[in-house]
Amino acid sequence: MNIQVADRSTSASKGKVKQAIADCDIHPSPKSLEIEIYPYLSKRWRSYLESYGFIYRQGFPNGPAFPKGQPDAARRDAYPPNGGRPGSDLEFMREQHLDPNNVQLGILNPLKSGQGLQNSDFAEAYCRAVNEWQIAEWTSKESRLKASLMVPFEDAKASVAEIDHWAGNPHFVQVLLLSRTIEPLGQRRYWPIYEAACRANLPVAVHAFGYGGTPVTGGGWPSFYIEEMVGHAENTQSLLTSMVIEGVFERFPTLKVILVEAGFAWLPALKWRLDKLWHRMRDEIPHVTRPPSELIQEHVWLTTQPMEEPEPREHLLDTIEWIGWDKLLFATDYPHWDFDDPARALPLKLSKERRENFFLGNALDLYGLR
Amino acid sequence: MTIAPPPTTGAIDCDIHPSVPSIEALLPYMADHWRDTIVQRGVHNLETIAYPKNAPLTARPDWRPAKGLPAADVVTIQAQALDPFATSIAICNCLYGVQLLMSEDIAAAFANAVNQWMAAEFLDRDPRLRASIVIPTQNTEMAVAEIERWADDKRFVSVLMLVMDENPLGRRLYWPIYAAAARHGLPICVHAGSAYKHPVTSVGWPSYYTEDYAAQSPAFHNMVSSFICEGVFAKYPDLTVVLAESGFTWLPAHLWRLTKFWRGLRAEIPWVDRPPTEIARDHFRLTLQPVDAPPTVSDFERLMEHMGSDEMLLFSTDYPHHQFDGNAVLPEGLSPTLARKIMVDNPKNTYPRLQ
Amino acid sequence: MAKYVVSPAKDIPPGGRKLVEVRGRPIVIFNLDGEYFGMLNRCPHQGGSLCNGQLVGLVQSTEPGEYHFSRQDEIVRCPWHGWEFDIRTGHSMCEPDRIQATRYNVGIEAGAAVTEGPYVAETFGVTVEESYVVIEI
Numbered sequence A: 001m002n003i004q005v006a007d008r009s010t011s012a013s014k015g016k017v018k019q020a021i022a023d024c025d026i027h028p029s030p031k032s033l034e035i036e037i038y039p040y041l042s043k044r045w046r047s048y049l050e051s052y053g054f055i056y057r058q059g060f061p062n063g064p065a066f067p068k069g070q071p072d073a074a075r076r077d078a079y080p081p082n083g084g085r086p087g088s089d090l091e092f093m094r095e096q097h098l099d100p101n102n103v104q105l106g107i108l109n110p111l112k113s114g115q116g117l118q119n120s121d122f123a124e125a126y127c128r129a130v131n132e133w134q135i136a137e138w139t140s141k142e143s144r145l146k147a148s149l150m151v152p153f154e155d156a157k158a159s160v161a162e163i164d165h166w167a168g169n170p171h172f173v174q175v176l177l178l179s180r181t182i183e184p185l186g187q188r189r190y191w192p193i194y195e196a197a198c199r200a201n202l203p204v205a206v207h208a209f210g211y212g213g214t215p216v217t218g219g220g221w222p223s224f225y226i227e228e229m230v231g232h233a234e235n236t237q238s239l240l241t242s243m244v245i246e247g248v249f250e251r252f253p254t255l256k257v258i259l260v261e262a263g264f265a266w267l268p269a270l271k272w273r274l275d276k277l278w279h280r281m282r283d284e285i286p287h288v289t290r291p292p293s294e295l296i297q298e299h300v301w302l303t304t305q306p307m308e309e310p311e312p313r314e315h316l317l318d319t320i321e322w323i324g325w326d327k328l329l330f331a332t333d334y335p336h337w338d339f340d341d342p343a344r345a346l347p348l349k350l351s352k353e354r355r356e357n358f359f360l361g362n363a364l365d366l367y368g369l370r
Numbered sequence B: 001m002t003i004a005p006p007p008t009t010g011a012i013d014c015d016i017h018p019s020v021p022s023i024e025a026l027l028p029y030m031a032d033h034w035r036d037t038i039v040q041r042g043v044h045n046l047e048t049i050a051y052p053k054n055a056p057l058t059a060r061p062d063w064r065p066a067k068g069l070p071a072a073d074v075v076t077i078q079a080q081a082l083d084p085f086a087t088s089i090a091i092c093n094c095l096y097g098v099q100l101l102m103s104e105d106i107a108a109a110f111a112n113a114v115n116q117w118m119a120a121e122f123l124d125r126d127p128r129l130r131a132s133i134v135i136p137t138q139n140t141e142m143a144v145a146e147i148e149r150w151a152d153d154k155r156f157v158s159v160l161m162l163v164m165d166e167n168p169l170g171r172r173l174y175w176p177i178y179a180a181a182a183r184h185g186l187p188i189c190v191h192a193g194s195a196y197k198h199p200v201t202s203v204g205w206p207s208y209y210t211e212d213y214a215a216q217s218p219a220f221h222n223m224v225s226s227f228i229c230e231g232v233f234a235k236y237p238d239l240t241v242v243l244a245e246s247g248f249t250w251l252p253a254h255l256w257r258l259t260k261f262w263r264g265l266r267a268e269i270p271w272v273d274r275p276p277t278e279i280a281r282d283h284f285r286l287t288l289q290p291v292d293a294p295p296t297v298s299d300f301e302r303l304m305e306h307m308g309s310d311e312m313l314l315f316s317t318d319y320p321h322h323q324f325d326g327n328a329v330l331p332e333g334l335s336p337t338l339a340r341k342i343m344v345d346n347p348k349n350t351y352p353r354l355q
Numbered sequence C: 001m002a003k004y005v006v007s008p009a010k011d012i013p014p015g016g017r018k019l020v021e022v023r024g025r026p027i028v029i030f031n032l033d034g035e036y037f038g039m040l041n042r043c044p045h046q047g048g049s050l051c052n053g054q055l056v057g058l059v060q061s062t063e064p065g066e067y068h069f070s071r072q073d074e075i076v077r078c079p080w081h082g083w084e085f086d087i088r089t090g091h092s093m094c095e096p097d098r099i100q101a102t103r104y105n106v107g108i109e110a111g112a113a114v115t116e117g118p119y120v121a122e123t124f125g126v127t128v129e130e131s132y133v134v135i136e137i
């Protein structure tokens, strides 16, 4: 390809001071495993990795079951000029994203980080390595960035140990899980993780994607990437339903859950459905003592990306009102292809206060960083 | 004293559920071999976990008989589902575990028996009743054969499938079913329920029945995606799909999301050459009950605006499932014009055989 | 309408593109086999830089399962959310009648003509020997 002039700037309207934002979903990648991750792996796991690679609950070791819309699901303009994968170069991330978009707080959510590996011991070791790496390469070099505590969530005991190990470390602002787990996240096998997170005073974020091994619909495997992609919202609805109905929020009254990268417009209808069902089904779930909508209101936040785009766009105002203006955390998903540009993603008239909270304040409050 | 007619007088009820009272009730409609197999092997009644017998949702208290299953004979249905609402027509969607069976042969035998039983026990006995053809989705050829068997009987007005089958419903293996349905002017009724060939959620099996029922809604999201993305309506432009017992209020947000992604990923599915929102408005219809409604009338009105069409909803009671009490089947906030469309015009326009 | 000289033609070979700025507007010039086309470098969706988009072919279908591929590299795909635009017309592939990238008329003029005017050459000197890409705004 012959690109004469590379304009890597964003669409920033120049000169204007932009609304400062919290970006609650940034995906960092290592420049290379050898250089950045191996130092934190024991010789045993380095050699295991060399021999077997990453074995998840899916058939391809080198890529996803559904080929993405773009290589690495990345924005085409997010490849660092000095080489490497999108999201692997802090300097370039500053230049392309953090500075021009006035990111005051950026939450790192590393993917492909050992979570959901079939081999639990390896998952445990790899999560630890990624935690070390986030501090060494990112958060200790850039104070605007905060790390997510990776845990090998299919093994609750190991996850608790990982949370306890880092508890109190200011680099970590949340525990990260993926949405596609072996069993729904409300099930008891995951409860020790919630208990430990509460103890460490950390919210639990659940990022869409993962490898639970179950078909991505209750009716089998679809054909197309777009179906899988859209389906992350359905996936997230199921795990949220599970957390509510299995009684997680009753059991852990201080638990805060953040649903990441599943959009949000689906939440109102789900709340209405669950409330209606709860009234009808009290005899089966007596441990759920309050209407699901109340529990969700109290315990659940959502990141905004990929933001739905109804026509007319004003319908989104109804939706956000039904969710609560204080429950949404702005996120771009940088450097991925379905990035939401803070300047353009919400083309609606909002009061200054509302805008400020939507883009920044809600996140500062939730993470206790005001 | 005169009693005002119910507001639903003359409505077309697009989703009621007669129960197969027992497996014996089907034996007269089976070939010798299958009759013998069922007796010899002690095949159990094919009720499913989709509606546990005594769960509160499964039947309204006043629709529960002292003995046996609800809605199991025509007299009960007349007294409970037809007369009180003064409906002109009601469509029977028989939820019986045919789709769950592992052998396609036995599934075909059961599907045919259920249809015969439906015709003899219900359609022959009340002219207000219509039904969906039950098909063995385990084998597409057999499913098509079953549709052909009933196609001339105009009292069968649609073809029944469950929202969670072994494969997503848009996949091409099912297309001969859609071809047959379109050929005969039969909409496909995709009803809540699962063949239980996979966990009901995309993250595994839940602990509680409540979650199973909640999971129907995400499954409907998935199947709307599947029908559209696979190009079923590009191939069969005359096909209509009725989503029954889906909760319906989820639809606008799902279409926003699907349409957003489609704009950037359309090259993967180039036969989808207009926005999914538009395709959905042309080809999907949704039954009314249960209404997963927002808390206030004004919220409901806003939601109806999000639907973007007044032609998509079809009146239904979901009898005997317990979705509402008394005769409060119409949600508050429907204008009389819209109520009339939902009760009469939309069903007529959806089912060619009701015109 | 004025005509602006934006680049020596040889700077944009066939298959190439170049980002220029005219009256404060970022415009990307594409060369498709010797024909030049100009497009505002802001995607009508959220403003992604089309200059950084990938050139792709046109995928169409007359029925599910059939894929017709043509016009290799005549479509630019926005680097952000992947909307495709026809470089020749600016029309989007998803909703061509509703969603369009802003296009500009672009031509080639000989250096001799350009030096005489009425062209505006914003940032560089022109010589008679070369030919130039000229944009009308």
Ligand code: FES
Pocket: B264, C043, C044, C045, C046, C047, C048, C078, C079, C080, C081, C082, C083
């Ligand atoms: S900004 Fe170009 S597709 Fe979104």
